Amino acid sequence: MLRHQLAAASAVSASSLVALLLALFCLFPSASAAAGPAAVGLLTIDGAIGPASADHVVRGIARSASLGHGLLVLRMDTPGGLDTSMRTVIKAILASPVPVATYVAPSGARAASAGTYVLYASHIAAMAPGTNVGAATPVEIGLAPPQPPPDKAGKEAPDASRPDAASPMKAKALNDAAAYLRALAQLRGRNADWAERAVRESVSLSAEDALRLQVIDVLAPSVPALLERLDGRTVTLAGQPRRLQTKGALVVEFAPDWRNNALAAIANPSVALLLMTVGMYGLIFEFMNPGAVAPGVIGAISLLLGLYALQLLPVNYAGLALIVLGLAFMAAEAFLPSFGILGLGGIAAFVAGALMLIDTELPGYGIPPGLVGTLATASALLLFGTVRLALKTRRRPVTSGAAGLVGALCTVEQIGQRSVHEAWVRVEGELWHAISSAPLHAAQTVRIVGRSGLRLEVVPADNN
Known part of the structure; x- marks a missing residue:
């Protein structure tokens, strides 16, 4: 009898435990759904890409990764930037553990020169209506190269701004930039032919044309609209596909801190x-x-x-x-x-x-x-x-040293033992041996009129 009761109790306990586990298992999806998508980071580049903005992007990517964000939006409006700073930003994006969406905004903004490279390097390339991208020809460093002289027939020299007439160094820089942007385009599956034209011919595109030519992925008027249109899209991150969940995500903006502001001022x-x-x-x-x-x-x-x-x-x-x-x-x-x-x-x-x-x-x-x-x-x-x-x-007349002694007033400290015409006088805290044509007495004020070695020639101060 007792054995049957224990068996029944054990069966009831096992059934209760299974039911509890099933209930918890069913609650997990609802809890996950209630939590919503991961937050999205947002940082801004407004102006030329330099050391300060590059540092801001690098630190922003690291911070976004540490906070577990599902996406980092890089809102950009730039006329270009320094080559070293641009490459620092691109390296950080390529190695980022968080997907990066570069968004050219607001309307009227541009991603020119270095901005085009950053846009192509990003996992997601997006633009707002009324923006443009392109003109990625590297700016010539230093002074313009001298124009070649006319030939013997008197014809004008070829235009050095054309690729076929460029100097070897300029051609080398142009080819390097074109290959770099084409490689980024191929990496992200975007229009590589137009990328090369942007470098060699300095062509530009509006946002609508960029979307049509597959230079960018998304056209959105605002950051919330961008997140809504990116929801469900799959990107490749570190060789692995990742599905974005961005609809309704909380946007956390990373403002430049004191370190970034100080670096911007110093640079x-x-x-x-x-x-x-x-x-x-x-x-x-x-x-x-x-x-x-x-x-x-x-x-x-x-x-x-x-x-x-x-x-x-x-x-x-x-x-x-x-x-x-x-x-x-x-x-x-x-x-x-x-x-x-x-x-x-x-x-x-x-x-x-x-x-x-x-x-x-x-x-x-x-x-x-x-x-x-x-x-x-x-x-x-x-x-x-x-x-x-x-x-x-x-x-100015000399007022110190040996030359400054002549004309100075001093006081007789002690009369000499051999004659009243000799005495010891104090000059600027020092005792000097002095002689005079007139008799001297102690505490008398005398004027120095000459010097011979270590001996001074003095006269009573009342003698003019």
């Missing part, structure tokens, strides 16, 4: 030039007045920050050398009697170096001529003031 070419100038002048003033401390500290910090900024930028080292040489010439003017030649040469070298310092024609990365003129004028005024002060100091 500005104008700020870098100012930091370099302040740093050089600070060190010069410290060397002119050892122990002042403040100019040396400010100068050293500014100079290091300026050098850090310059290593992030495409710098023409001839321009940098001219700036340093110009500042050195202006500093040397205060020590050498060159009658302004060193100073004027230094100003000319500074202006020439500042104008050619940044070795790119990318918009937003040039140094304004107004800033160069202001710094040159300030340097000229500082140089003029230093030279004027030096000339005034040179015309």
Whole structure:
């Protein structure tokens, strides 16, 4: 009897456990559905792609991955960017553990030059109506190449802007850029032929034409509309397919933090030039007045920050050398009697170096001529003031040393033992042996009229 009761109780317990497990199993899908899709990260590039924006994208991808986002939207409006910064962004996108959708927006925005490469590298390429993409020909670095002279028949030289007339270095850069963009197009399954034309012929497309030619994947007027149209789409991530669930996803925007803002300020070419100038002048003033401390500290910090900024930028080292040489010439003017030649040469070298310092024609990365003129004028005024002060100091009578003793007043400390015409006088805290044609007495004030070795010639102060 007891055995049957235990068996029945065991059967009831087993049935209850199975029912509980089935109930929990049925609850999991509903809980998962209630949780909704994973959040979506959003960061923005507005302006030229430089060191600060590249750092923002790299850190944004890492942060989005750590938060478990299902997608990262890179909203972009750029005229182009530096090649090194562009490649940093593309490498981060290609290695991203989170799918990246580059979205050219809002209406009126563009993805020109470097922006085209970033758009092609992304897992999803999207644009808003009224935007454009293309003109991906690399901007020529440095000064324009000299035009070849006319031939003997007097015909004009061929246009160096055409690919067939380009210099070997320009052709090399053009071929490299075309192959790079074609490889990205083939990787993402987009229009590779148009990508190559965008590099070689600088062609551009509107958003509608880009969608029609399979340059982009999606056309959407806003970020919510983009997420709705991407829902259910499959992308390849690290060689594996991944289905996007973005409809109704929470959008988390990554705003630039203080580190990114500081990097953007320092990497500005104008700020870098100012930091370099302040740093050089600070060190010069410290060397002119050892122990002042403040100019040396400010100068050293500014100079290091300026050098850090310059290593992030495409710098023409001839321009940098001219700036340093110009500042050195202006500093040397205060020590050498060159009658302004060193100073004027230094100003000319500074202006020439500042104008050619940044070795790119990318918009937003040039140094304004107004800033160069202001710094040159300030340097000229500082140089003029230093030279004027030096000339005034040179015309002053000597008031120290051996030459400064003649004419000085002193006091008789003690009369000599051999004669009242000899005495010991105190001059600037020192005792000197003195002689006089008139009798002397202790505590008498006398005037120095000459010096012979270690002996002074004095007269009573009341004698004119």
